[in-house]
Amino acid sequence: MTFEAMQKKVATYLDEKRYAHVLRVVEMAEKLAERHGVSVERAKTAALLHDVAKNMPKEELRQAIEQSGRDLEVLTFHHELWHAKVGAIIARDEFGIEEECILDAIRYHTTGRAQMTSLEMVIYLADLVEEGRNFPTVEQLRQVAFDEVLENAMAIAIRHSIQFLASKSVAIYPDSFECYNEHMLKKGK
Ligand SMILES: [Fe+2]
Ligand SMILES: [Fe+2]
Numbered sequence: 001m002t003f004e005a006m007q008k009k010v011a012t013y014l015d016e017k018r019y020a021h022v023l024r025v026v027e028m029a030e031k032l033a034e035r036h037g038v039s040v041e042r043a044k045t046a047a048l049l050h051d052v053a054k055n056m057p058k059e060e061l062r063q064a065i066e067q068s069g070r071d072l073e074v075l076t077f078h079h080e081l082w083h084a085k086v087g088a089i090i091a092r093d094e095f096g097i098e099e100e101c102i103l104d105a106i107r108y109h110t111t112g113r114a115q116m117t118s119l120e121m122v123i124y125l126a127d128l129v130e131e132g133r134n135f136p137t138v139e140q141l142r143q144v145a146f147d148e149v150l151e152n153a154m155a156i157a158i159r160h161s162i163q164f165l166a167s168k169s170v171a172i173y174p175d176s177f178e179c180y181n182e183h184m185l186k187k188g189k
Contacts, residue, residue, distance in 0.1 A: 006048055006095060013052050013090075021132060022051050029126035036150050038118045046105035046123050049095060053086035061086050071107070077173050084110040112158050112179035121154045128157055155183035 001009075011019050026047040033043035053061060061082040065075055071085045088107040091097040105123040108116065112124055129142040141160060145153045158180045165172050 014055050018054050024130040024132050025126050028130045032122045032126050038122050042102050043122050046102045049091040050106050050109045052090050053083040081110050111173045111175040113175040114178040114182040118150055121150045
């Protein structure tokens with residue numbers, strides 16, 4: 001499937017607002033991929049598909065995860081996290097994406113994880129700092145995503161996410177903690 005064909009198909013899965021976000025993530029992922037020497041084509045594909053399951057009803061998301069037999073633990077966490085796992089399933093089954101690295105970038109875009117690939121970090125960061133985001137520290141994070149090496153940008157981004165989630169008193173998925181710990185331990189902290 002061409003990128004344009006995929007784009008048209010993705011639009012049928014999403015409401016207008018979400019689709020606009022997705023296009024901004026594609027744009028940001030392209031820039032970050034270029035900046036950090038990551039495959040632009042893979043980054044654009046992963047970005048285009050990262051939220052493809054975002055508008056699915058909660059029960060359908062649950063069913064898809066149960067059927068896949070993978071990532072079942074995520075079902076005990078907030079349903080906001082579920083679309084990433086189902087997005088990877090849809091990308092594979094309905095868009096024919098076979099490259100596991102692209103599927104993983106989709107699968108881990110909400111939580112991060114330990115041992116992230118450069119592509120995974122690009123997608124995580126692009127989703128966080130796309131031009132439509134307007135949380136207080138977004139400009140700073142956007143700058144960091146371009147100025148720092150990917151690992152450093154990711155360390156700052158995951159710290160930001162953990163702090164945000166803790167400030168809302170919500171449970172934090174283990175992959176996010178593992179990601180955070182890995183980066184802090186690398187810094188010797
Ligand atoms: Fe998402
Ligand atoms: Fe997103």
